[in-house]
Amino acid sequence: MAKTNPLQFLQQVRSEVAKVTWPTRRETVITTIMVFIMVALAAVFFLVVDQLLSWGVGFILGIGR
Template sequence: MTEKIKMLAAALLVIAGIAGYYYFSEAAAFVRVLSVLVGVFAAVGVMWQTPVGQQFFVFSQESVREAKKVVWPSRKETIQTTGIVFVFVIVMAVFLWFVDAGLMWAVKMLMGRSDT
């Protein structure tokens, strides 16, 4: 039960930070943003004390570790792939234009509305 109360407190801290943003509507933008950040950091501090918060921290560490394993393409590979995509888009656009023009011609011929 205490874990649920801590999570509720964390949510209320975030809400309080957002409420502070609107409460200080006449203040400088720095003060308004600071109120939201204080609420969020306080909520993170409270969530840190719960098992859910601990699991999230472990999950985020594992995510960073996995992201470091990603092999990004080189600049040359990226440019080549982008070029292939552009060429394919142009070819498909021309193909679809021909199909559309052919179907329009066929419908006009079937309806007896030839332009000749």
């Protein structure tokens, strides 16, 4: 493996960072909102599944009278 000096490494890093396509503020806000919506949907889904499983186990064990 070829060794590079620190200056050459920093130049390579800078050229790679220049190739990155950074999201716009609008894209970041929309993506953040979508993440919060998906988290809320997942929370509701797992709440419903947990309640159904709790009810089912209680019914099977006979403690849900």
